[in-house]
Amino acid sequence: MLLLVTTGEPDIGSSPADGPDDQLRPPGAGGMADMAMTAPPPGVLFDEAWYLAEYPAVAEVVRAGGFASGWHHYLLHGKSEGRQPASLTRIAEAMEQAGTSDAPASDSSPFWKHNGSGFLSPEDLNVTPIGARRIALLGSGKPDAWRMFDIASRNISIDLIATEPDHEPFALSRDEAARYDFVVVKVALADVIGDDDNQGLPYDDLAAHAAAFARIRARLKSILTRWLRWNREHRTLTFVANFLVPQNNGMGRLYPRHDLRNPDFMIAELNRYLEYFVHQHQNAYVLNIDRIGSSAGRRFFQSDLLFPDNDGDLLNPDFHDPGWIEPLASLAEHYEVKGHRVFSRMVWSELWAMFRSARSVDPIRVVAIEPVDLLWRSGTGFKGPDEVLRHDGWPDGVTEALRVLQKRGIRVTIVTQNDPAFITHHLADIFRSRSFPGQMPEIRAGWDSKGAMMRDLLEESQISSRQALYIDPDPAEQAAMRAAFPDMRILGGEPYYLRRILLGAPELQHAADDGGPFQTGLPSAENAVQDKGGPMSDTALERAKQTLDGLWLKAMKNTLTSAEADDIRRLSMAIAVTLRGIRRVRPFKDWATK
Amino acid sequence: MSRTLIFCTSYSASAETWTMRYRLWLNAVLSGDIRHDHIVIMDDASPVLPDWSDTRIITNPMDAPVPGTVSLFHFNKRLGRQAGTVYPGWSRSFAFAARFAISNGFEKVVHIESDAFIISPKMTHYINDLDDGWVAPSIISHEMPESAIQIIAGESMRSYHEFSDMRYSPAIGIEAEHVIPFTHIERRFKGSRYGETMTTVPRDADFVTQARPAQVGGRDYYWWLKPDIFPFP
Numbered sequence: 001m002l003l004l005v006t007t008g009e010p011d012i013g014s015s016p017a018d019g020p021d022d023q024l025r026p027p028g029a030g031g032m033a034d035m036a037m038t039a040p041p042p043g044v045l046f047d048e049a050w051y052l053a054e055y056p057a058v059a060e061v062v063r064a065g066g067f068a069s070g071w072h073h074y075l076l077h078g079k080s081e082g083r084q085p086a087s088l089t090r091i092a093e094a095m096e097q098a099g100t101s102d103a104p105a106s107d108s109s110p111f112w113k114h115n116g117s118g119f120l121s122p123e124d125l126n127v128t129p130i131g132a133r134r135i136a137l138l139g140s141g142k143p144d145a146w147r148m149f150d151i152a153s154r155n156i157s158i159d160l161i162a163t164e165p166d167h168e169p170f171a172l173s174r175d176e177a178a179r180y181d182f183v184v185v186k187v188a189l190a191d192v193i194g195d196d197d198n199q200g201l202p203y204d205d206l207a208a209h210a211a212a213f214a215r216i217r218a219r220l221k222s223i224l225t226r227w228l229r230w231n232r233e234h235r236t237l238t239f240v241a242n243f244l245v246p247q248n249n250g251m252g253r254l255y256p257r258h259d260l261r262n263p264d265f266m267i268a269e270l271n272r273y274l275e276y277f278v279h280q281h282q283n284a285y286v287l288n289i290d291r292i293g294s295s296a297g298r299r300f301f302q303s304d305l306l307f308p309d310n311d312g313d314l315l316n317p318d319f320h321d322p323g324w325i326e327p328l329a330s331l332a333e334h335y336e337v338k339g340h341r342v343f344s345r346m347v348w349s350e351l352w353a354m355f356r357s358a359r360s361v362d363p364i365r366v367v368a369i370e371p372v373d374l375l376w377r378s379g380t381g382f383k384g385p386d387e388v389l390r391h392d393g394w395p396d397g398v399t400e401a402l403r404v405l406q407k408r409g410i411r412v413t414i415v416t417q418n419d420p421a422f423i424t425h426h427l428a429d430i431f432r433s434r435s436f437p438g439q440m441p442e443i444r445a446g447w448d449s450k451g452a453m454m455r456d457l458l459e460e461s462q463i464s465s466r467q468a469l470y471i472d473p474d475p476a477e478q479a480a481m482r483a484a485f486p487d488m489r490i491l492g493g494e495p496y497y498l499r500r501i502l503l504g505a506p507e508l509q510h511a512a513d514d515g516g517p518f519q520t521g522l523p524s525a526e527n528a529v530q531d532k533g534g535p536m537s538d539t540a541l542e543r544a545k546q547t548l549d550g551l552w553l554k555a556m557k558n559t560l561t562s563a564e565a566d567d568i569r570r571l572s573m574a575i576a577v578t579l580r581g582i583r584r585v586r587p588f589k590d591w592a593t594k
Numbered sequence: 595m596s597r598t599l600i601f602c603t604s605y606s607a608s609a610e611t612w613t614m615r616y617r618l619w620l621n622a623v624l625s626g627d628i629r630h631d632h633i634v635i636m637d638d639a640s641p642v643l644p645d646w647s648d649t650r651i652i653t654n655p656m657d658a659p660v661p662g663t664v665s666l667f668h669f670n671k672r673l674g675r676q677a678g679t680v681y682p683g684w685s686r687s688f689a690f691a692a693r694f695a696i697s698n699g700f701e702k703v704v705h706i707e708s709d710a711f712i713i714s715p716k717m718t719h720y721i722n723d724l725d726d727g728w729v730a731p732s733i734i735s736h737e738m739p740e741s742a743i744q745i746i747a748g749e750s751m752r753s754y755h756e757f758s759d760m761r762y763s764p765a766i767g768i769e770a771e772h773v774i775p776f777t778h779i780e781r782r783f784k785g786s787r788y789g790e791t792m793t794t795v796p797r798d799a800d801f802v803t804q805a806r807p808a809q810v811g812g813r814d815y816y817w818w819l820k821p822d823i824f825p826f827p
Contacts, residue, residue: 459608545763552762555686556693558655558670565671568682572766576680580767 038069046071047086055083114497117345120295121353122500125469125489125507127362132181132355136161138169138227139186165191165219168226175537177234182355184287185227185240189312192220192243192270198263203251209260216266217273224277231284235535237358239287239351240278242271244302246309263309285354285511292350296343300336314343353506362507364489365463367405368415368444368454370472371423374398374495375414375430394499399430401502402441410508411461412441415453415470420445450477451484469508471498535578544571544578596702596725596747599695600630603687604708605638605672612644613825618816619708620649620664621823627718628704634665634694635708636687639672655690658698667694679767688770692758701751707742707803709789713818714800717783721745727777728753731801733786739779740787741770742803750777 040046051070052059058073067073074085114122138161159180163169165187198212224240231238249255250263260266268290275286293302303311306319319331331337356362369375375395402412416423423445444453450472458465465485472478473492482490489507491498502508536544548571551564560568600623606612616635623633637643643651649664659665667690673683688705695703704721712718717731726748730739746754753775765773788795789806795815805815813824 456610459606459611462605462607545761548763549761552686555669555671555673555682556655556690558653560669560671562671565673568673569676572680572682572762573676575763576677576767580679 038072040071045086045090046074047090050087050090051078051083051085054087058083114500117342117349119500120292120346120504121349121506122497122504123349124491124497124501125362125364125505126356127466127487127489132156132352134159134179134181136180136183137186138163138183140165140188140191163227165223166226168229172230172234173537174234174535175539177230177236178535178537178540180230180236182237182239182351182358183230184351185224185238187220187223187227187241187243189243189267189310191223192216193267193310195308195310198266201261203261206261209266213260213266213269216270220270220274221277224274228278228281228284231281235283237355238281238284239354240274240284241287241289242274243267243290243312244293244298244304245271245290246304247298247302248304250309267309267312283358283511285358287347287350287354289347292346293343296346301343305335306331353504353509356506357509358511360510362466363510364410364467364469364507366411366413366457366461366468367402367502367508368413368457368468368470369402370416370450370474370477370492371414371427372416372418373473374471374492374498376426394495397499398495398502401499405502405508406441408509413457414441414443414445415450415457416443416445417447417450418445449480451480454481454485454488536574541575541578544575547571548575595629597700598630598702598704599632599634599691599698599700600628600704600706601634601636601691601694602706602708602710603636603638603684604640604666605674605683606640607642609642609644612640612642616708617644617646617825618819618823619706619711620646621825622711622819623706624664625820625823626712627715627722628712629722630704631700632659632661632665632698634659634667634691636691637666637668638674638683638687639669643668655693656697679769681770682762684770685762685765689758689760692754696751696755696758702745702747703751703754705742705744705746709805710740710742710801710803711805711816711818712743712801713785713795714783717785717800720780720783726750728775729778729780730771730774730776731783731785732779732781733803738769738771739774739776740785740801740803741774743801744774744776 039048048070051074052062055070055078058067058070058078061067062070062073067076070078074083079085113124134157136159140163161169193216197216198209201208201212228238228240230236245268246264248264249257251259251261255262258265260269271290278284278286299305301314303313303315305315307313315331315337320328375398406412414423414427420443424443427441427443444457446453454465454468454470458468461468464487466487466489468485469489469491470478470481470485471491472481473495478490478492481488491501548568551560551568551571554560554564555568602616602619604616606616620633620635623630635649643666646664648662649666650660651666651668653668653670657665669686669690673686675681675683691703691705694700702725706712712721724745724747727745728750729745730741731743732738733740757775783800784796785799785801785803787804788799788802789804793815795802795805795817797817812826813821816824
């Protein structure tokens with residue numbers, strides 16, 4: 001049985017008991033004394049009119065005197081039944097006002113920008129707003145456990161598609177598939193690992209554990225095979241979530257970690273298989289929630305604190321068991337259960353980052369860096385008293401990040417006003433040191449202005465300035481570069497952020513099965529024309545071909561307008577995406593190293 | 595003797611690139627031994643154009659070449675290249691060169707990209723002697739024909755003309771090497787896209803494509819060129 005609902009509909013969605021924010025929690029949650037209230041106290045989000053209108057059966061009971069108010073019903077039953085306290089729009093607005101991140105709402109300092117949900121997926125290089133308009137979240141169990149509210153405020157339509165492990169999602173026409181910018185697939189761990197799969201096996205029966213894992217893996221394969229239907233049929237961009245690995249070695253800390261008899265290792269191995277399976281598909285990628293969980297601090301939200309390993313989900317901070325004779329206080333009174341909010345927002349940040357990389361939104365092809373202070377310390381003397389250039393510690397971290405960028409196919413260039421021989425000598429020392437064997441990035445050192453050197457670099461690379469990143473700790477140099485190239489992205493104000501941004505920013509990444517936006521060959525300024533859309537429908541494809549071929553006649557007569565030339569570029573790319581899948585270009589080879 | 599046109603495609607955002615890349619290529623062709631009657635550079639709407647005394651810039655498809663000059667056909671709007679296999683700019687230039695050749699009575703076309711050079715006399719003679727077919731050399735490193743060097747002559751001029759009349763959309767997303775109807779891939783010559791992976795060109799190469807001197811230095815890279823043709827110090 002498949003059920004398709006959108007965020008605008010109430011019957012499927014996150015449990016209000018799973019409320020997205022403390023602002024939504026009724027006062028005295030867990031207590032019984034104040035349940036006869038007829039209206040929520042100030043500051044608590046509950047929309048009486050909306051609630052009664054949304055749930056007519058409740059309204060009828062309230063009118064009949066069964067409850068003092070909708071709020072009364074919500075407190076007693078509605079919340080645990082999964083009813084919403086207000087419309088999603090209202091919730092989103094409230095969260096915006098309250099500050100939805102883990103940062104204080106009034107604090108927009110760089111500290112929170114870099115310590116909040118964007119920790120793993122920095123937004124420092126974002127230029128174009130996110131282009132996703134409609135996405136689907138497909139899964140069993142609680143597919144919305146990561147909370148829709150966060151992105152509801154971004155005017156993105158989200159279809160929650162609850163499906164069963166043994167069902168395929170319904171067929172989509174090409175037009176329907178084209179409406180989705182991406183699909184998130186979230187398999188419930190409980191659908192893959194049954195309670196009886198491994199819990200009852202004797203520890204010394206390794207073969208039985210191996211056989212159990214084979215069954216579990218086959219089950220996962222079967223589910224993914226069904227649920228990746230849209231990707232197979234339409235090459236829809238798809239992100240498949242992996243599983244949260246339990247926090248403990250289930251057998252005990254003195255038992256072997258990398259052993260299938262250890263449940264936590266078994267789930268880690270399952271993640272490995274999931275990645276293998278997903279990578280067999282074009283335009284499908286793993287959403288690594290396990291890694292996000294590690295960064296967010298899994299002790300603050302992971303459900304294995306209370307529930308079996310195969311629950312694999314998030315803790316509800318409002319959890320309490322109403323079945324006890326003596327009412328229990330909420331879980332939050334016993335544990336610091338706070339990380340679920342951070343985790344959910346980090347998941348969404350990661351999704352946006354993946355979407356931006358997969359769609360090549362605002363890609364950077366050239367990184368130019370001033371080495372002084374960033375690759376070695378001491379800007380004036382260059383050397384310490386022992387005549388040794390200081391480049392251990394965090395500058396090594398930046399150097400390593402630059403090497404990673406080179407591996408990704410990004411052109412990395414040292415741009416500095418200095419003696420070329422001096423710079424070459426010392427960079428060779430850094431890049432050929434024990435830590436970073438290999439070749440150096442290219443060097444542009446001399447006494448021309450950095451702006452002039454940058455202009456040469458751009459011309460030689462034949463890219464526009466908005467595809468370049470300039471890094472310089474000197475505010476005056478940053479300002480000069482910004483004046484010369486207003487649309488160039490510039491970093492360097494705070495070097496402690498630099499390595500994280502270089503490694504994590506989606507604009508500096510591309511899909512592993514895509515040659516990426518960093519192709520060599522005959523580059524052009526029109527690389528700025530990016531593929532931001534998915535495959536077109538058949539109708540749209542035919543129309544695009546006709547339009548393009550009509551414009552081609554004008555192109556051959558040399559009578560194109562600027563808009564028509566733009567159309568040719570845009571249509572060409574759109575047709576290529578539709579007919580040939582994601583861009584497959586010759587791997588970048590020559591700019592990675594000098 | 596077939597009336598022969600040599601052409602390359604171009605795009606440059608600076609006068610310096612015109613000199614360092616395109617003038618060098620032009621000088622190499624002018625001083626080389628490949629027989630030709632005219633040279634045309636198909637320019638994909640560069641924002642700046644060279645001010646060369648021997649070069650005539652034309653924008654009207656009906657303009658005929660003037661003997662004794664080089665033609666630079668300047669498209670008014672850039673189409674460029676959006677991805678490895680999406681290259682409307684090059685496709686237009688390549689197709690337009692066919693129309694230019696046919697309408698001006700050329701019977702043979704030699705396409706040598708501006709980062710490609712014919713090095714050996716053996717290959718030069720081969721190009722001069724070829725009078726029929728649509729031929730490209732093979733490059734060992736990529737196990738494919740090198741579309742940056744093409745010779746089209748005889749009956750294949752008709753194919754080239756037909757090719758130029760084709761719609762563009764069917765070719766989108768396909769490498770040029772798989773779109774162009776070559777009649778023969780010539781495997782006797784040693785050459786490759788050396789610039790992709792090497793900082794020098796082998797001394798026994800017959801040709802080179804994707805020469806990238808800017809990455810490795812100036813004159814020394816072009817060991818096969820005569821010293822007096824360099825447009826830069």
